[in-house]
Amino acid sequence: MKRKIIFTSLLIFSLVFIIVYAKVDNNKAREQKKTQASETVTQIGNKTIVPEVPNDKKYGHAMMPVDCKTCHDCEVPTKNNPCLKACPRKEFITIYHLPEEGPTVVSLDEVKGDYGAVAFSHKVHAQMSQMSGGCETCHHYNTTGPVLKCKTCHSTTRQRADISVPDLEAAFHRQCLNCHRQWSHSTDCQSCHVLKGQNIKQVEAEKLKKFKTYSHPPLTEPKKVIFKTNHQGGDYVTFFHTEHTDNFGIACKTCHSNDNCINCHDVTLKAIDQNTPVRKTHKSFQEHHDPCSKCHVQQIENNCSFCHQDQPAEAFNHLKVTGFNLAPFHTNLMCNQCHKQPGNFKNMDKNCTSCHNNFVKGKFDHKRVGIELNETHSDLDCSDCHKNNRFDKSPDCSDCHDGYAYPKQIPGKKAKR
Amino acid sequence: MSDNARRDFLKQVGITTAATVGLSSITAKADEYKSGEVQGVLVDIGVCVGCRNCERACQVAHNLPAGDPEEYHNRDVYKEFRRPSTHSLTVVNEFENPKNKLIPYDVKYQCMHCNHPACVSACIVGAFTKNRNGAVTWDTNKCIGCRYCMVACPFQIPTFEYDKAIQPKIMKCDFCFERTKEGLLPACVANCPVEALTYGNRDELLVLAKKRIARYPDKYIQKVFGEDEVGGTSWLYIAPVDFEKLMFPTLGDKPAPGVTEAIQHGIFSYFIPPLALFGWLGGVMWLSKRKKELTESETKKEEDK
Ligand code: SF4
Numbered sequence: 115m116k117r118k119i120i121f122t123s124l125l126i127f128s129l130v131f132i133i134v135y136a137k138v139d140n141n142k143a144r145e146q147k148k149t150q151a152s153e154t155v156t157q158i159g160n161k162t163i164v165p166e167v168p169n170d171k172k173y174g175h176a177m178m179p180v181d182c183k184t185c186h187d188c189e190v191p192t193k194n195n196p197c198l199k200a201c202p203r204k205e206f207i208t209i210y211h212l213p214e215e216g217p218t219v220v221s222l223d224e225v226k227g228d229y230g231a232v233a234f235s236h237k238v239h240a241q242m243s244q245m246s247g248g249c250e251t252c253h254h255y256n257t258t259g260p261v262l263k264c265k266t267c268h269s270t271t272r273q274r275a276d277i278s279v280p281d282l283e284a285a286f287h288r289q290c291l292n293c294h295r296q297w298s299h300s301t302d303c304q305s306c307h308v309l310k311g312q313n314i315k316q317v318e319a320e321k322l323k324k325f326k327t328y329s330h331p332p333l334t335e336p337k338k339v340i341f342k343t344n345h346q347g348g349d350y351v352t353f354f355h356t357e358h359t360d361n362f363g364i365a366c367k368t369c370h371s372n373d374n375c376i377n378c379h380d381v382t383l384k385a386i387d388q389n390t391p392v393r394k395t396h397k398s399f400q401e402h403h404d405p406c407s408k409c410h411v412q413q414i415e416n417n418c419s420f421c422h423q424d425q426p427a428e429a430f431n432h433l434k435v436t437g438f439n440l441a442p443f444h445t446n447l448m449c450n451q452c453h454k455q456p457g458n459f460k461n462m463d464k465n466c467t468s469c470h471n472n473f474v475k476g477k478f479d480h481k482r483v484g485i486e487l488n489e490t491h492s493d494l495d496c497s498d499c500h501k502n503n504r505f506d507k508s509p510d511c512s513d514c515h516d517g518y519a520y521p522k523q524i525p526g527k528k529a530k531r
Numbered sequence: 532m533s534d535n536a537r538r539d540f541l542k543q544v545g546i547t548t549a550a551t552v553g554l555s556s557i558t559a560k561a562d563e564y565k566s567g568e569v570q571g572v573l574v575d576i577g578v579c580v581g582c583r584n585c586e587r588a589c590q591v592a593h594n595l596p597a598g599d600p601e602e603y604h605n606r607d608v609y610k611e612f613r614r615p616s617t618h619s620l621t622v623v624n625e626f627e628n629p630k631n632k633l634i635p636y637d638v639k640y641q642c643m644h645c646n647h648p649a650c651v652s653a654c655i656v657g658a659f660t661k662n663r664n665g666a667v668t669w670d671t672n673k674c675i676g677c678r679y680c681m682v683a684c685p686f687q688i689p690t691f692e693y694d695k696a697i698q699p700k701i702m703k704c705d706f707c708f709e710r711t712k713e714g715l716l717p718a719c720v721a722n723c724p725v726e727a728l729t730y731g732n733r734d735e736l737l738v739l740a741k742k743r744i745a746r747y748p749d750k751y752i753q754k755v756f757g758e759d760e761v762g763g764t765s766w767l768y769i770a771p772v773d774f775e776k777l778m779f780p781t782l783g784d785k786p787a788p789g790v791t792e793a794i795q796h797g798i799f800s801y802f803i804p805p806l807a808l809f810g811w812l813g814g815v816m817w818l819s820k821r822k823k824e825l826t827e828s829e830t831k832k833e834e835d836k
């Protein structure tokens with residue numbers, strides 16, 4: 115009951131107020147409404163925005179007379195996502211500067227801000243980048259021609275007409291911070307920038323002195339890497355590193371971006387033993403499998419045990435697995451020089467002539483196998499000694515020479531291979 | 532009056548008001564829209580490094596205590612989730628990146644500057660203004676401190692200076708209205724080292740956002756937050772993960788205010804002075820507060836038992 119009274123009195127109170135206020139302030143309200151109407155926008159127009167395929171500027175190797183699809187497998191290759199085909203491919207980029215050919219230190223003083231400039235140690239960074247993407251890590255879209263200035267595309271002021279490309283300040287910071295914040299676990303400014311008012315020329319001279327003679331320690335490549343995974347049954351994945359790089363010609367950057375740098379430069383690693391062979395990885399499932407999946411498609415999809423085994427695996431032995439000995443003539447070849455179809459290694463014809471069409475009389479230099487034929491034998495047909503042109507089998511001497519057998523008797527003299 | 536009876540009464544008031552004043556008054560302003568004028572900011576969460584330069588720039592631009600720049604690089608603040616407050620109109624929060632722990636997701640929050648701002652509609656004295664350039668600003672001289680804007684905002688943005696006894700203010704990002712008026716960029720945009728914040732025409736930003744997503748399909752999810760949410764917002768976001776994971780509310784594409792807006796606009800169109808409405812709504816507020824107190828004391832009593 116009490117509540118009812120309160121409520122009714124409140125209503126009456128408001129009504130009285132309405133009348134009084136309306137009389138006194140009617141004009142004011144009208145004015146207020148007017149100003150409001152001219153100030154406010156409450157409606158946003160129709161939106162039908164269809165994303166267009168960006169029309170990339172065509173620099174450097176993009177001008178080469180090859181179909182982009184030869185190397186890239188997506189519509190719009192970009193710096194971060196060049197979508198390069200990883201499997202054995204021809205190197206199209208032919209002009210490549212050595213790190214030492216570039217400047218040792220570069221002062222980045224184009225952008226003005228709260229801090230001073232940056233004396234950037236270009237040479238050591240370039241040396242490091244050889245293992246994680248090369249020059250085009252920074253000089254993207256510009257790998258073959260003369261090195262373009264960053265500000266050719268990246269505006270030195272933030273307020274600009276074309277906002278589709280980051281401005282120079284952003285381009286620099288994105289480039290540096292992307293790696294540096296991963297190692298330093300910080301975004302502090304002073305590890306790169308000098309303080310405002312500090313003389314950048316002096317800092318540059320100091321750095322120049324230091325880095326003139328100093329080079330980044332050479333990047334070494336492990337023979338194999340053993341991963342201990344949490345895969346149920348088959349914890350170990352043995353990756354034969356040199357085999358992949360040497361035999362398949364896979365470039366470092368195909369798998370590595372800046373993760374190499376972190377292995378040494380992560381500030382938190384300093385606390386633990388730098389030489390420890392066991393390193394925890396920060397990578398996700400996908401990041402671990404992606405580099406492999408480009409070639410090992412089927413294994414990734416339905417044959418985990420191809421890589422995941424109960425213990426570290428033995429290196430691949432061509433003789434044991436296939437019965438074809440790579441020694442002595444085929445050891446230094448890349449796999450794809452014989453196995454021409456990517457991913458298809460089986461059902462190769464072991465007969466030499468299936469690859470070597472010059473294994474015919476008069477064309478073949480017999481010295482290469484360590485025996486220089488004498489005159490009588492060099493006039494013969496290959497198949498006279500090598501039955502059915504099976505060069506992998508020992509020759510048959512007994513057809514002509516009773517009781518003769520290779521290698522007791524040889525058809526000439528020993529020669530240097 | 533029993534609880535049920537009161538609820539019915541309120542419902543009736545709502546329905547009759549809505550019916551009499553009609554909802555048409557909201558859309559009547561559509562002709563005022565000039566597409567080219569609405570500015571916005573595209574926040575690229577895939578680029579932000581969480582340096583909090585934007586926070587500091589905002590403090591400085593609004594004469595709020597800013598402190599030493601180096602303090603902002605201390606990442607301990609990320610241990611707790613923060614919301615914009617009376618002391619900081621924008622805050623950056625950090626979320627773990629399951630793909631790479633070393634590159635966490637950093638997300639800047641501030642007023643979204645909605646196309647149909649709930650705060651504007653909720654404010655019974657018109658202290659909030661939706662400006663032609665998209666900015667939603669607040670006028671200290673009109674505000675009566677009712678805090679309806681705080682309740683109405685779907686992003687929990689406006690905050691109230693509870694600690695000030697004299698003339699407490701509603702604090703929120705004003706899209707650097709004073710700066711943009713003079714042709715300057717918003718302070719946060721001007722000071723972001725990686726340009727995770729891009730300022731420009733809202734329509735252009737939408738195209739840019741979609742292009743970026745199309746170019747890096749593996750990096751971003753297929754969504755521009757703010758394109759449609761609550762009828763669209765001036766601030767737009769693209770991100771590598773679902774927005775729910777970054778503590779963004781899941782919202783429909785209808786403007787947040789419903790009946791409140793209708794009441795307010797309706798009342799204005801009939802020249803019913805706002806103060807009277809305030810008196811009336813104040814009564815409603817008082818009652819609901821009392822109801823809350825009652826239920827609280829009831830539950831307390833139950834607990835005591
Ligand atoms: S200044 Fe830019 S990069 Fe730094 S936290 Fe703010 S939005 Fe992110």
Ligand code: SF4
Nearest residue numbers: 642643645649650684
């Ligand atoms: S985010 Fe909240 S405070 Fe900002 S305009 Fe929208 S409703 Fe108003």
Ligand code: SF4
Nearest residue numbers: 589621704707717719
């Ligand atoms: S637009 Fe201005 S007020 Fe809003 S967050 Fe940025 S600096 Fe602060």
